[in-house]
Amino acid sequence: MSYENPKSIQAVVLDWAGTVVDFGSFAxxxxxxxxxxxxxxxxxxxxxxxxxxxxxxxxxxxxxxxxxxxxxxxxxxxxxxxxxxxxxxxxxxxxxxxxxxxxHSGLIPGALDAVAVLRARGIKIGSCSGYPVCVMERVVALAKANGYVADHVVATDEVPNGRPGPAQALSNVIALGVDDVAACVKVDDTVPGVLEGRKAGMWTVALTCSGNALGLSYDAFRALPPDRLSAERVRIGASFAAARPHFLIDTIADLPGVIEAIEGRLAAGHMPQAC
Missing domain, CATH: 1.10.150.240 (Putative phosphatase; domain 2)
Structure with missing residues (x-):
């Protein structure tokens, strides 16, 4: 028996506020x-x-x-x-x-469509948050009413050590039956959340515009002049640099294209720990 690199993504582990719900992470x-x-x-x-x-x-x-x-x-x-x-x-x-x-429970525009694309590719949807169980129960119920249900949810107080440690992300790996962390992608709008994915050995995607780093409502984000938006992307990208995300995108709506790019890297023999 020998090790073989995974060829496709098996699971995506999504953050909640600023990633799937609550554009601007206001709650x-x-x-x-x-x-x-x-x-x-x-x-x-x-x-x-x-x-x-x-x-x-x-x-x-x-x-x-x-x-x-x-x-x-x-x-x-x-x-x-x-x-x-x-x-x-x-x-x-x-x-x-x-x-x-x-x-602040509204789904981020494009989230449902992005998740549907991932599910159509056979990808499981894990999730974790800095919220404890008592808050997550409410967040999950509100999201379900709006049409979003993750395959697994891990709150911060369900593991010995939360972010930036890898425990919540790895709990998803176990619960979802994933056989290789390199076949997982962690998506988050915060530095601790990206570090969580990195420490878990996953591919990581940092969100620059939907979450805490930009801190604007969806309408305010859409109203930003192009030069201001470009400057904000540069600023936020620099703030994530030390966490070394593999990809930077505006919102979860851009995630399906990134998954294709990651699978291209896997096919070429690249692994997240080496990138």
């Missing part, structure tokens, strides 16, 4: 702002977007580690935020997130 970021506000600490939407892609407790911890936010917290409470403070903010964040998630 998690706005709730961070609201949760901190309830503790008397102001953070901006731009600050809230910084650690996007990690689990939500880790995201809040990262925000509290930012010197400017830690200083504001200290001005309010007379000390810098501890892990107990992070947990208190997280416990307020969760019900707010569940309450507000429906406001």
């Amino acid at each position: 998690p970021t706005q709730i961070f702002v609201e949760a901190f506000r309830e503790f008397g600490v102001a953070i901006s939407l731009e600050e809230a977007r910084g650690p996007m892609g990690t689990g939500k407790w880790d995201h809040i911890r990262a925000l509290c580690n930012e010197p400017q936010i830690a200083n504001r917290y200290a001005e309010r409470f007379g000390r810098r935020p501890t892990n107990d403070d992070v947990t208190a903010i997280y416990k307020r964040f969760m019900p707010l997130q569940i309450e507000k998630i429906a406001e």
Whole structure:
């Protein structure tokens, strides 16, 4: 028995917010702002977007580690935020997130068509998110009502260590019966999500315009002048550079063409770990 490179893609592991639903990834970021506000600490939407892609407790911890936010917290409470403070903010964040998630549950334009093309090629659809189970249950139900159902879902609190570690992506490999990680593609709009795919040994696709990095609604994205959009693509591409995504595309609508390109690379003997 000898090893043979896979010749085709068996599964795609999709992120949720900013990838399949919630163009601009507004649901998690706005709730961070609201949760901190309830503790008397102001953070901006731009600050809230910084650690996007990690689990939500880790995201809040990262925000509290930012010197400017830690200083504001200290001005309010007379000390810098501890892990107990992070947990208190997280416990307020969760019900707010569940309450507000429906406001940003719309499917990203082109998502259903792209998924249909992949399924027609026999590709399974895995998924994972920085959301915990209690939020993912709501996200999955709303997506199903809009016509999208993944073959498998892994929330961040269903594995020992979430992004940027590979556990969620690899959980999809096991659940979907994929026999080679090189036959998988991880698609995400955040650096931790791309690193997740890289560390899992998968092909990786970074989304530049539908998610956290651009942070605009679909209408605002479509209204960008061509020169501004080009500049944003360059800026966002540079922000992903250290994570080394194999491909950069605007939105999931562009994914079927990338799958063809990846299968071309596989046919030529290329492997994601070596690219």
